Amino acid sequence: MTKFxxxxxxxxxxxxxxxxxxxxxxxxxRATGVxxxxxxxxxxxxxxxxxxxxxxWDLPFWLAVLVSMGLGALLGIVLERLVLRRMVGRPVYAxxxxxxGILLLIEPIVxxxxxxxxxxxxxxxxxxxxxxxxxxxxxxDIATILLAAAVLGVFFAFFRYTKYGVAMRATAVDxxxxxxxxxxxxxxxxxxxxxxxxxxxLAGTMLGAGAGPGxxxxxxxxxxxxxxxxxxxxxxxxxPLGAVVGGAIIGILEVLTAGYQSDVLPFLxxxxxxxxxxxxxxxxxxxxPYGLFGTRDVRRV
Amino acid sequence: xxxPSRRLVRNYSHDLRLIGTRRGQLFLVALLxxxxxxxxxxxxxxxxxxxxxxxxxxxxxxxxxxxxYTGQPxxxxxxxxxxxxxxxxxxxxxxxxxxxxxxxxxxxxxxxxLGAGVGYLVGVPALRLRGNYLIIATLGLVFVAIYxxxxxxxxxxxxxxxxxxxxVEIFGLNFTNLEVFGETFGRxxxxxxxxxxxxxxxxxxxxxxxxxxxxxxxxAVRDRDVAAEVVGVSLFRTKVxxxxxxxxxATVGGVFYGIWIQYLVPDDSSLGLNLSISYLAIIIVGGVGxxxxxxxxxxxxxxxxxxxxxxxxxxxxxxxxxxxxxISKPALQxxxxxxxxxxxxxxxxxxxxxxxRRVRDYFATxxxxxxGS
Numbered sequence: 313m314t315k316f317x318x319x320x321x322x323x324x325x326x327x328x329x330x331x332x333x334x335x336x337x338x339x340x341x342r343a344t345g346v347x348x349x350x351x352x353x354x355x356x357x358x359x360x361x362x363x364x365x366x367x368x369w370d371l372p373f374w375l376a377v378l379v380s381m382g383l384g385a386l387l388g389i390v391l392e393r394l395v396l397r398r399m400v401g402r403p404v405y406a407x408x409x410x411x412x413g414i415l416l417l418i419e420p421i422v423x424x425x426x427x428x429x430x431x432x433x434x435x436x437x438x439x440x441x442x443x444x445x446x447x448x449x450x451x452x453d454i455a456t457i458l459l460a461a462a463v464l465g466v467f468f469a470f471f472r473y474t475k476y477g478v479a480m481r482a483t484a485v486d487x488x489x490x491x492x493x494x495x496x497x498x499x500x501x502x503x504x505x506x507x508x509x510x511x512x513x514l515a516g517t518m519l520g521a522g523a524g525p526g527x528x529x530x531x532x533x534x535x536x537x538x539x540x541x542x543x544x545x546x547x548x549x550x551x552p553l554g555a556v557v558g559g560a561i562i563g564i565l566e567v568l569t570a571g572y573q574s575d576v577l578p579f580l581x582x583x584x585x586x587x588x589x590x591x592x593x594x595x596x597x598x599x600x601p602y603g604l605f606g607t608r609d610v611r612r613v
Numbered sequence: 614x615x616x617p618s619r620r621l622v623r624n625y626s627h628d629l630r631l632i633g634t635r636r637g638q639l640f641l642v643a644l645l646x647x648x649x650x651x652x653x654x655x656x657x658x659x660x661x662x663x664x665x666x667x668x669x670x671x672x673x674x675x676x677x678x679x680x681x682y683t684g685q686p687x688x689x690x691x692x693x694x695x696x697x698x699x700x701x702x703x704x705x706x707x708x709x710x711x712x713x714x715x716x717x718x719x720x721x722x723x724x725x726x727l728g729a730g731v732g733y734l735v736g737v738p739a740l741r742l743r744g745n746y747l748i749i750a751t752l753g754l755v756f757v758a759i760y761x762x763x764x765x766x767x768x769x770x771x772x773x774x775x776x777x778x779x780x781v782e783i784f785g786l787n788f789t790n791l792e793v794f795g796e797t798f799g800r801x802x803x804x805x806x807x808x809x810x811x812x813x814x815x816x817x818x819x820x821x822x823x824x825x826x827x828x829x830x831x832x833a834v835r836d837r838d839v840a841a842e843v844v845g846v847s848l849f850r851t852k853v854x855x856x857x858x859x860x861x862x863a864t865v866g867g868v869f870y871g872i873w874i875q876y877l878v879p880d881d882s883s884l885g886l887n888l889s890i891s892y893l894a895i896i897i898v899g900g901v902g903x904x905x906x907x908x909x910x911x912x913x914x915x916x917x918x919x920x921x922x923x924x925x926x927x928x929x930x931x932x933x934x935x936x937x938x939x940i941s942k943p944a945l946q947x948x949x950x951x952x953x954x955x956x957x958x959x960x961x962x963x964x965x966x967x968x969x970r971r972v973r974d975y976f977a978t979x980x981x982x983x984x985g986s
Contacts, residue, residue, distance in 0.1 A: 347745055349752075398959045403835070405686045406958055408745055409893060412688070413954030416890050420944035420951070535756070541749050581764030590753030597738040597746060 314446040319571040320564055325453030325523050327563025328460035332515035333540035334547070334555030335463060336508040342484040342550050343504035346404060350391070350411040352537035353418030354509060358384050358516030359533050360426050363433050373436055380513045388509030392502050415534070423531055432528040435521035456523040459514060460556060467552045476503060484550065539566075542593035548606020557604060562589045629824050648809055652802035658923065660801035661873075662916040667808040668869045669915030673895045673907035674815050675862025680893070681901030682823055683855040684835030689735070689751030691888035692758035693728050693860050697867020698777065698877050700724040703768045705778030711767070717781050721868055728864025729857045736856035740849060743838065747856065755886050762879030774878030777871045781807060789872070808869055812908065815862060820904045822858075831855050832902075863892075887947055891918075894950040897957050900966025909965050914953065921946050 333355055340348040361383050365376035391414060399407045437451035471477040482490040483500045491497050519536060520529040540555075543562040547554025569577075570585035577584065602608050622628045632638050652660060672690055680686050704720035706712030715723075739750035762769045769775055781788045781804070791803030798806075822828040830851045833841035842848055871877055877884075891914075899910025925931045925942050932939035940948070957964055 347749065349748075395955060395959060402962065403684060404745060405680065405684050406962060408686055408748055409680075409897065410955060410958045412686075412890055412893060413951050413958065416887065416947055417951035417955065419887075420940065420948040424940045424944050538752065542753065545746070545749060581760075583760060583764070587753075587757045587760045590757050593753055594735070594738055594750060597741070597750065601738075601742050601746070 315571060316568075317445075317447045318449075319567050321447060321449045322453060323564035323567030324560060325450070325456045325563070326567055327543075327560035328456040329515055329518055329523055329536070329559075330540040330543040330563050331460045331556040331559030332456075332463060332511055332518065333537045334544040334559050335467065335552055336511040336515070337540060337544050338550060338552050338555045339504050339508050339511070341544075343480060343501050344396075344407075346407045346411065347541075347549070348411045348508065349408065349538075350414035350418070351508060351512060352534045352540075353415040354384070354387065354512035355516045355519065355537040356422055356531055356533040357387070357418050358509075358513035359433065359520035359529055360422050360429075360516075361513060362517045363426070363429055363520055363529055366434050367429075367431075373434065377513070377517055380517070381510045384509035384513035385506040386509070388505035388507070388512075389502050392505040396501075396505070397498070419531055419534065429529050432522050433517060433520040435517075437521065439522070450522070452518065452521050452523050456518040459518065460559070463511065463514065464552065464556050471552070476500070480504065539589045542589035542596075544603075545593050546596050546603055548603030550607055551603070551605035554603055554605035562592060565589075565592065631820065631824075648806075652798060652805050655802060655805070657799060657801050660799070660805050662919050663912075664801060664805045664808050664873060665919055666912050666916040667805070667812045668866055668873055669892065669895060670812045670908045670911035671808075671815050671869065672863045672866030673892055673899070673911050673915070674812075674819050674904070675859040675866065676892050677896045677901060677903075677907045678819055678822070678831065678862070679855045679859035681896055681903070681906070682828065682831040682835060683852060685740070685852055685855065686745065686748045686893070687751045687856070687859070688748055688886065688889045688893075689754045689860070690863050690892040691884050691886065692751070692754045693731070693863035694867035694870055694888065695758050695762055695879060695884040696728055696731060697724045697864035697869075698871030698874075699762065699769045699775070699879075700727055700864070701868040701871045702775045702777045702877065706776055707779075710776055712778070717778070717783050720778070721865070724864050724868045725861050728867075729861040732857040732860025733853065736853040736860075740852040740856065743848075747852075751889075752886070755884075755889055759879060759881065759884060762884065769877075769879050772878070772880070774876055776876050777874070781872055783807075804873065808873075811865070811869065815865070816904055816908065823904070827851070827854065835902075882943065887950075890954070891915075891950050894954045896964075898953050898964055900964030900969075902963075903966040906964055906966040913965075914950070917949065918946055921949075 333351065336351045336354070337348060340346060340351065358380060361380040362376050365371045365379050366373060369376070371379065395410055395414065396407070399410055435452060435455075437455055440451045441448045442451055442454065443449075469477075471481055479490065479495045480500050480503070482493065482495055483497055487497055490500075515537065516533060519533050522528045539562070540559065543558040544555050545558070546562060547556070547558025566585050566588050569588045573580065573582070573584055596603065632641065651663070655663065672694060676687065676690055700723055701720050702712065704713045704715045704723055705717065706714070708714045735750055735754055736747070739747045763771055765771075766773075779789065786793070788803045788807040789800045791798040791806065823831065830841070830846045833844070833846050834848055834851050838848055841851075895910035895915050896907045897910070898914055899908065900906025921942055925945055930939050931945060932941055961967055963970070
């Protein structure tokens with residue numbers, strides 16, 4: 313049983329990472345109806361921004377994260393301003409392809425500037441562990457779970473109680489109607505990108521500091537972040553709560569698969585856990601395509 | 614009496630012609646002559662580069678049916694390229710290397726069937742909904758495919774890779790060791806003939822498709838899906854059909870790619886996401902929703918990996934290995950593709966085909982063309 317709880321704890325941390333990345337996908341999807349694949353690249357870039365701030369600029373960890381969050385928000389706004397805004401009125405597939413282009417753009421930039429970093433992001437948690445019963449949990453894993461919970465809480469408060477949050481929900485339902493109510497839709501979309509940038513930096517920080525069973529700081533963060541897509545599909549593409557629940561389910565399933573594959577699925581070759589989220593996603597698309605908390609898009613012809 | 618413009622369409626059958634104008638026919642004859650003449654002139658390197666461009670043109674034509682004509686972006690091309698290459702390898706490599714030793718037409722047919730089958734299996738769940746689930750599903754397909762290639766050592770050699778079939782013989786001609794009328798060709802030159810003949814066949818298939826009923830259904834779905842459904846086009850069947858067809862064509866491209874590269878090791882750099890995205894770059898740069906666009910795109914940037922590998926070392930800012938200062942060759946290639954995708958989508962969404970149309974119309978209507986229209 314110890315092994316089981318150990319795996320669940322590690323899986324929950326991975327799930328929290330997926331949730332953080334997934335919230336970025338959801339924010340953009342709600343505001344614009346576009347699956348922003350560049351989010352995964354922004355997470356990787358965010359991780360390297362924090363690394364740069366701590367290792368090169370010698371900032372203390374918390375300040376480095378704050379500065380990077382600012383830079384992340386700026387990056388989101390700049391991307392929206394320079395690229396995405398020019399795509400308004402184009403077919404959705406063209407907009408998605410632009411985000412694919414941005415995803416592709418980030419990889420050579422990151423690998424050329426930072427090469428292979430010598431270490432992970434130096435975080436206050438390091439590799440310290442907490443022992444509960446027989447279960448050892450990395451402190452960074454606990455911090456990741458708390459952070460994801462906190463961000464989800466902020467999201468709820470923001471969408472429910474602030475003017476901009478309500479305006480964002482209105483924009484998500486119907487852009488034209490929102491415009492008619494005097495909402496500045498452009499500003500709302502820019503704000504969504506800024507939020508996505510901030511969340512990406514947070515997710516990147518935790519991945520780069522070694523949360524979950526990832527490999528730490530490297531361009532591989534992109535591949536891990538893309539696995540948040542199965543999580544948001546499971547949760548429902550337009551639901552922040554769905555991103556968190558879906559992330560937790562996928563993260564825990566993935567780590568459990570890695571831990572028990574030799575007992576449960578001995579006929580499958582090793583490494584199945586890494587692709588399991590995608591297999592789960594295909595099943596979800598068959599069984600419950602709008603996910604657990606997603607809005608059904610009903611359209612009669 | 615004034616002569617009507619050459620391109621003025623006067624009736625429906627006129628609109629459906631395979632080759633629009635007399636000038637187009639002459640152009641095709643010139644292309645045919647060029648095709649026959651080129652291999653005599655090309656050295657091994659350029660023959661190989663142009664062959665690779667032709668191979669990417671095959672996959673790009675397939676992807677264009679799906680993305681350009683049906684409006685469904687896909688990131689799965691790399692998975693189907695891998696499927697084609699490893700099917701060719703397993704069925705076609707000699708029995709000494711653990712293969713089945715089948716002939717070229719046999720393994721090509723098997724690859725087409727497999728490609729269509731996998732396309733159907735992925736397409737059915739991913740295309741049930743409106744919205745772009747296909748791009749997420751195909752993204753997953755790329756990762757799942759690499760996992761399968763790495764694990765299934767019997768077929769793919771796992772991390773060590775496998776050799777591909779050596780002889781490519783069809784209609785009594787062995788294209789990797791070509792001898793016609795007493796003339797012998799090198800491996801690359803002979804293969805050039807085969808690949809570009811297939812490009813022409815696939816282009817003809819696509820052209821005939823888009824000027825007939827299924828192709829019009831594709832475009833209706835792309836342009837206004839609700840309206841398409843109103844006039845009786847089944848969205849689901851049309852999209853799945855487009856994806857199955859495009860997958861089968863990409864798999865054919867994979868078969869030829871495998872034979873071109875001769876030895877394939879499955880990993881993220883050879884069959885990963887970036888390969889899929891490079892195919893998207895090709896159709897975007899060439900021009901989505903045209904037949905010649907993907908071919909132009911493939912000619913210009915499809916062979917970029919081979920060209921960068923050969924020449925980029927001479928640039929001062931390019932480094933030999935990933936750890937040296939400067940940009941590495943794979944990174945440079947990725948960067949160029951990314952910039953091309955973004956710039957073309959933002960500034961010239963119809964690609965080079967769109968540029969060409971504008972130039973042509975400007976001169977055709979001169980001096981009446983309006984600036985900037």
